[in-house]
Amino acid sequence: MARVLIIAGDYVEDYELMVPFQALQMVGHSVAAVCPDKKAGESIRTAVHDFEGDQTYSEKPGHNFVLNADFEGIQGEDFDALLIPGGRAPEYLRLNAKVIELVQHFANAGKPIAAVCHGAQLLAAADIIRERRISAYPACAPEVTLAGGLYADIDVTEAITDGNLVTAPAWPAHPAWLAQFSKLLS
Structure with missing residues (x-):
């Protein structure tokens, strides 16, 4: 089974962290959830993003999520795959040099990377999506395009795989997104 690293932060989207964290463990993978400047046993706050007919998603407080690994000392070589949840966390996580180095490690090694929603902001900041078909929350389409990616405008319940x-686009795609990621993990 695979060793999966999840990089998260305060105001990560609740479902986009909780569901993959639990589902990947359920099928036997080892999952380490980390956050810069936090240690195992510490919590991060999450937010629930919902689609209620407004021009963009609404945001409500989510659960507190207890991290199970320390960010300090994490080495990409110790993991087989990377998962990046969305929400507001990616907008500031992309400013952390070690986070960018980790994302680049997984990309350069050809290891599976799953990103949902605003997680594409980390992929773009790491400069790893040139000429790759990438989906994301539609508001991130300009960032994907400016980073040289080919924005895939797919239904909110769909996912897309391009190589690793x-x-x-968002948590309603969990069945497709996690199924495609699981295929790369096997």
Whole structure:
């Protein structure tokens, strides 16, 4: 089974962290959830993003999520795959040099990377999506395009795989996104 690293932060989207964290463990993978400047046993706050007919998603407080690994000392070589949840966390996580180095490690090694929603902001900041078909929350389409990616405008329940990258627009795509990621993990 695979060793999967999840990089998260405060105000990560609740479902986009909780569901993959639990589902990947359920099928036997080892999952380490980390956050810069936090240690195992510490919590991060999450937010629930919902689609209620407004011009963009609404945001509500989510659960507190307890991290199970320390960010300090994490080495990409110790993991087989990377998962990047969305929400507001990616917008500031992309400013952390070690986070960018980790994302680049997984890309350069050809290891599976799953990103959902605003997680594409980390892929773009790491400069790993040139000429790759990438889905994301539609508001991230300009960032994908400016980073040289080919924005895939797919239904909110769909996901797309391009080589080692599996991306999706938001949490309603979990069945497709996690199924495609699982295929790369096997």
